[in-house]
């Protein structure tokens with residue numbers, strides 16, 4: 001057994017109390033052995049956390065990681081026009097190699113901001129899986145399936161690819177990669193395909209993940225055509241089970257909130273994307289009060305425009321208060337929980353808590369900086385004041401992915417150059 005100790009810091013515990021303690025990890029098993037005083041002495045390796053806060057690694061519950069290539073490419077438009085006029089034409093030109101370059105960039109950004117696990121829906125998923133496995137993160141990945149705009153054969157082919165990919169990548173990277181079946185949304189995949197392919201995903205024993213109730217424009221056609229709310233429609237098609245998780249859940253009514261709570265289906269709240277695309281304000285306080293598992297996600301970098309979960313936590317608290325018209329709604333503790341074990345629980349990963357036996361996924365945040373001074377309340381600082389650049393070290397599965405702000409598993413300059421080139425040629429091809 002090779003052990004790693006994180007020494008001299010303060011540790012955020014699962015009950016959100018903060019204690020001065022060391023954290024001892026089993027680097028081979030990728031597990032937390034102990035959280036307590038003076039654990040550095042006997043460890044094979046140490047990571048200095050003086051003047052720092054040791055937190056569970058952040059879990060980005062909904063992303064399209066290679067969309068980092070389209071960051072700043074098309075801004076300031078509503079969802080439907082943004083996708084149809086700008087994003088989808090550019091994505092039509094993607095290749096496995098452009099997706100690899102975009103994934104490396106996104107993964108680099110996530111490691112640098114203390115993210116240790118994420119869920120992702122995109123194209124060329126085997127390439128994404130390989131890239132993520134090499135970089136050392138944990139992820140639940142899936143191929144986004146769309147049927148609108150395709151003939152029957154192409155739609156079926158896309159859905160079959162979604163199933164095949166889920167089967168192929170599950171368990172890669174020493175088990176750090178898991179999969180899901182990911183129909184894009186309830187309006188971009190026709191009901192007949194959902195009814196046919198969702199049961200096949202159940203046979204593979206993978207969860208279902210999709211965009212739901214993101215904009216009002218997406219709710220209306222389902223209500224008009226089927227006479228029921230989108231999540232009732234999803235439940236009838238077997239897409240609302242305890243292992244499943246939806247992205248957004250902005251426009252949900254009381255009945256749908258009750259359905260989510262009863263089913264145990266998780267909701268990944270994406271406040272920055274919802275604000276930027278003016279999609280609406282998710283009723284996060286009501287979802288949490290109803291007992292729904294709520295996590296946090298950045299969505300793709302083109303609608304955010306970064307992959308920082310610390311920014312997302314702050315946005316979630318701010319927007320949650322505005323949505324509830326109540327400054328006490330969605331407090332600091334709630335968003336810290338959502339960014340860690342809320343997302344992990346929703347996505348079906350065991351990360352998000354620092355305690356003996358848990359996965360050794362953590363971030364070390366430098367507190368010796370003006371904007372984190374004084375230190376009345378470190379949970380408040382995490383929610384409202386800490387930024388991605390404050391992260392010093394990132395550890396996933398017991399392996400150090402970033403030490404003293406230096407990423408160990410990717411060469412930063414190479415990744416940035418490659419991504420810039422790939423993005424430029426992608427946009428040039430899209431403009432032809």
Ligand SMILES: N[C@@H](CCSC[C@H]1O[C@@H](n2cnc3c(=O)[nH]cnc32)[C@H](O)[C@@H]1O)C(=O)O
Nearest residue numbers: 064087121122123144145146184211299300
């Ligand atoms: N196989 C599908 C690919 C879908 S991947 C997932 C898709 O979700 C898109 N996407 C990104 N952000 C959002 C969002 O907020 N709502 C809906 N779709 C989004 C993203 O651009 C990508 O096209 C196809 O044939 O088009």
Ligand SMILES: [Zn+2]
Nearest residue numbers: 211247299300
């Ligand atoms: Zn999305």
